[in-house]
Amino acid sequence: MKKFRLEDLEKRQVFNKPPAGYFDRLPGIIQAKTAHQAGKTGRWASWVWALRLAPVAAMLVIIALYSGMFQQQLDDPGFEEILSQVTSEEIILYLEELDISNDEILEEVDLKALSLELEQMHDPLMDNLEIQDESLIQLYEDFDLQDGLL
Amino acid sequence: MLSKEAKATERYLEDQELIEKLAGDDTRNFAFNQLVRKYQERIYWHVRKMVIDHDDADDVVQEVFIKVWKNLHRFRQDSQLYTWIYRIATNECLNFLKKKRRVSLLSLSDYQDVLISKLDLAVQVDGDMIEMKLQKALLKLPDKQRMVFNMKYFDDMKYQDIAAITETSVGSLKASYHHAVKKIEEILNHD
Numbered sequence: 469m470k471k472f473r474l475e476d477l478e479k480r481q482v483f484n485k486p487p488a489g490y491f492d493r494l495p496g497i498i499q500a501k502t503a504h505q506a507g508k509t510g511r512w513a514s515w516v517w518a519l520r521l522a523p524v525a526a527m528l529v530i531i532a533l534y535s536g537m538f539q540q541q542l543d544d545p546g547f548e549e550i551l552s553q554v555t556s557e558e559i560i561l562y563l564e565e566l567d568i569s570n571d572e573i574l575e576e577v578d579l580k581a582l583s584l585e586l587e588q589m590h591d592p593l594m595d596n597l598e599i600q601d602e603s604l605i606q607l608y609e610d611f612d613l614q615d616g617l618l
Numbered sequence: 619m620l621s622k623e624a625k626a627t628e629r630y631l632e633d634q635e636l637i638e639k640l641a642g643d644d645t646r647n648f649a650f651n652q653l654v655r656k657y658q659e660r661i662y663w664h665v666r667k668m669v670i671d672h673d674d675a676d677d678v679v680q681e682v683f684i685k686v687w688k689n690l691h692r693f694r695q696d697s698q699l700y701t702w703i704y705r706i707a708t709n710e711c712l713n714f715l716k717k718k719r720r721v722s723l724l725s726l727s728d729y730q731d732v733l734i735s736k737l738d739l740a741v742q743v744d745g746d747m748i749e750m751k752l753q754k755a756l757l758k759l760p761d762k763q764r765m766v767f768n769m770k771y772f773d774d775m776k777y778q779d780i781a782a783i784t785e786t787s788v789g790s791l792k793a794s795y796h797h798a799v800k801k802i803e804e805i806l807n808h809d
Contacts, residue, residue, distance in 0.1 A: 472748075472806045474799050479772060482741045482749045486662070486672055495654040498680055499647065502687040 630656040633699040640690055650690075654683050657700065661707045667768045668711045668761070670736040678714050682707045697782055704783045708765060715761050733757050748806070755805040759798055766791055767798040 631639070631652050639649035661682055666675040685706050693702055715729070722729035737753055756764050766784065769775045770791075777788045784791070 472803060474752075474771070474803055477748060477752065480749050481663075482753060483663075483666055483670075484672065484740055484742050486676075490676075491658055491662075494658050494679070495651050498654055498683045498687075499651060501680065501684055502650070 637693075637695065637699060646690075650687060653686070653699075653703075657703055658683075661703065664704065664707055664768070664773070665711050667772065668765060669714060670733050670740050672740065674714070674736075678710050679707075682710050685710065701779065701782045705785070708783055711765065712761055730757055751806055752802065755802045758805065759801065763794050763798050766794050767802075770795050771799075 631649070636649050636653055636656075639645040640653070642649075658679065662675060662679050665678045665682070666672065669675050669678060682703070686703055689706075693699070697705075718732070719729040722732060734754060734757055737750070737757070741750060741753065756767065759767065762784070766780060766786075769780050769783070770777070777791050780786075780791050781788050786794075
């Protein structure tokens with residue numbers, strides 16, 4: 469039996485033809501769609517741009533708010549800064565108003581620990597001061613510190 | 619509507635003239651209309667041989683020319699206008715079939731069977747005729763190989779032109795076509 473070969477076959481268009489007038493109508497259909505696409509693109513483009521810019525705008529608002537808050541924080545000085553702006557005279561006046569005695573102040577101070585700390589300190593100024601014991605005792609009496617120290 | 623005689627003598631703009639008019643804002647729409655009229659039948663049959671059904675071919679052809687319109691600014695004239703349009707049509711066809719096969723897979727059916735059933739309705743020859751058997755045998759080839767076969771066997775295109783359209787080497791195309799022919803002959807001789 470003879471084998472079939474493709475080159476022996478007559479080439480024929482076997483598909484049904486498209487509907488009558490199809491190729492007359494097709495260009496109009498396509499151009500109507502491309503015109504519609506162009507219109508849609510115009511409106512669509514503005515929407516797309518709005519959507520694209522929205523996160524950017526949101527970020528800018530957040531940055532502005534944060535900057536404003538940060539600046540406000542910067543403008544508010546810290547406790548130490550506030551304190552450094554207060555003069556020594558003002559502090560003394562304040563303490564006098566509070567009517568706190570020297571004893572009450574000293575009650576807050578661990579004199580023994582302070583004394584030990586002072587002894588361990590080797591301050592050349594203090595080492596070379598050559599204060600006599602009598603002078604120290606006089607000093608204690610002047611500030612009425614004798615009971616607390618001894 | 620043009621008469622048959624008018625259609626036979628309808629003069630289309632040369633590609634270079636089309637390209638020049640497509641570049642102008644005032645002449646673009648007219649040139650595009652001319653482009654569609656010039657190439658619609660060739661593109662239609664190129665697509666129809668692949669998707670079989672007229673309605674599917676109609677959808678794909680419209681998509682092709684819409685894409686041509688949208689991408690006119692990208693046509694760099696490094697290829698022929700016809701090659702460029704044909705390439706868009708080829709890709710649209712293959713993408714269409716890929717999508718259909720994927721959907722078929724979800725419904726656990728084979729899109730090849732769908733194409734065979736469409737073939738029965740789409741051809742004007744008896745099912746026993748050799749041309750019908752050939753079409754059914756072609757459906758057993760991978761889509762891209764079938765497309766190359768169509769362009770070479772039915773459209774008698776040169777390998778260089780097919781290479782430009784499919785962006786495949788001439789050597790690969792020759793090998794692909796040779797294997798397609800052998801496979802089809804085996805199928806037809808087996809039946």
